[in-house]
Amino acid sequence: MKKASIGIAVAAAVLLLAQFAITGTDASARRGKELFRDQCAMCHRLDAKGMCMAPSLIGVTERMSVKEIAAHARKIADEMMCARSIKTLTDKDFADIAAYLRTLKPSSPDPME
Numbered sequence: 001m002k003k004a005s006i007g008i009a010v011a012a013a014v015l016l017l018a019q020f021a022i023t024g025t026d027a028s029a030r031r032g033k034e035l036f037r038d039q040c041a042m043c044h045r046l047d048a049k050g051m052c053m054a055p056s057l058i059g060v061t062e063r064m065s066v067k068e069i070a071a072h073a074r075k076i077a078d079e080m081m082c083a084r085s086i087k088t089l090t091d092k093d094f095a096d097i098a099a100y101l102r103t104l105k106p107s108s109p110d111p112m113e
């Protein structure tokens with residue numbers, strides 16, 4: 001009986017931790033989506049597929065680290081007037097934006113690639 005209740009307690013703790021990990025990532029991606037919408041979507045589109053001069057960012061997290069993405073976006077903020085507000089984003093903001101970008105998968109093969 002005692003053993004069983006310890007088992008249940010352990011299972012409950014594991015479940016709780018798993019739940020926390022999942023919602024943690026979800027919350028980060030949700031926050032990242034809002035930041036992306038406000039700061040990046042005007043050039044890269046909300047679905048991150050890109051347009052005009054701004055390339056698609058789908059799968060970019062597999063090629064670039066969060067640090068590199070942040071450095072790149074900050075460089076763009078220096079170069080383009082309309083992207084100035086990117087300067088206000090913190091490293092945590094970029095981690096959230098990367099979490100959002102990780103949730104995006106190409107829906108169909110791009111005929112141009």
Ligand code: HEC
Pocket residue numbers: 036039040041042043044053054055056057060064068069072073076080082083086089097
């Ligand atoms: C004013 C338009 C504009 C905004 C706003 C903008 N970008 Fe870009 N971005 C570009 C252009 C243009 C390029 C391609 C030229 C270059 O790489 O310098 C680019 C390239 C990139 C690249 C490099 C992709 C690659 O495959 O090499 C990353 C990463 C990136 N942007 C991330 C972001 C993020 C994250 C944000 C928001 C915080 C953002 N950008 C906001 C215009 C923009």
